[in-house]
Amino acid sequence: MPPMTVQDGTDHETVITTKDADSGLTAIIAIHNTQLGPAVGGCRMFPYVQEAHALRDALRLSQGMTYKSALAGLPFGGGKSVILGDPRREKTPALLRAMGAFVDMLAGRYIIAEDSGTSPDDMQVIAEATRHVTGSNALRREDPSPATARGVFMGIRAGISQVFGTECLVGRSVAIQGLGHVGYHLAKYLTNAGAQVYGSDINVENLARAVNEVGITAVSPQEILFQPCDVLAPCAMGAVLNESNIAKLQTRVIAGAANNQLATDEDDARLRARNIVYCPDFAINAGGIVDIHHQNNNSCSDTRAAAIEQIGHSVASILERAQSQAVGTQQIAVAMAEEQLNACSQNAKSLQRAAFA
């Protein structure tokens, strides 16, 4: 079936779907906004029960990417793709190449990267069908997860500072949900800084690696969100915080890598009402894409490190503004990202006027 455009009723620029009978590919690409540059965003592969769930994920995640790049000052727009299927059983080279052809149809308006369910190796296969891949050798060489974890670590320090008046992590307790690529590195940064780290994973191998190599204390997946701690770090899937579990959290700060941690917009106010400092996901988890940008520019290691440290300042300024305006931190982060987009469109208009003057 040829790709088709979805009339989604949102403010996305482009949303297209495809079903390729030969390879079994069913996929969606959502481009939210390309005002700042080509839409860059990962490709998630997940066994969605319904296509509507996959579409919702693509729409929310691509919008988050627009805000993430805008807040981090990157020349990228926001996009995301999802492949419907179980990555362990259904991911084949033919399916990945079909995905590459799908991406290629957008002629560079969307640049694909790895996400949950896809890997840098998968991006190499996708790159056989399109050059619009961040994971290809031409554009990027390293796994972004350590940089993402470093940015989350800096954001955790900003969150701790807001609540306790010091960034020092010695003796602070942190509960990490999900010890995969990001969670594992985050656990290392935290234990090295003197924190007491609790962690949970439904994948027994990932859990054992963090227990044995990093020395975290294992907690069951059912209990991790409710572990008494100073910081809760969601590093698994999105929409983990909702009306029912927010009432039972026993943390002072929420700061993790997962995208779209809040199930609904109202959860921002619910966290504020419980006096829990929420570090907005798209602000704190930008380390990977910031690092991709600097690698593409061949920045030196000091510049790359400084750019990721900057995430701590960005999170701190969101938390301060939210506190001074007495509103939720997510609401402030969205407002700050939209200010960046508006400033960009004002600049573009001024340049156009100057060109025709």
Ligand code: NAD
């Ligand atoms: P990953 O797939 O490597 O790790 C996620 C881990 O969470 C896995 O080990 C999985 O078994 C575990 N998990 C899933 N459900 C769980 C549950 N209910 N309880 C406990 N553990 C559970 O993914 P990642 O690359 O580490 O990314 C983690 C999150 O951060 C994802 O939401 C991703 O979209 C987001 N993110 C990642 C990056 C990056 O650079 N990798 C950048 C930005 C955002």
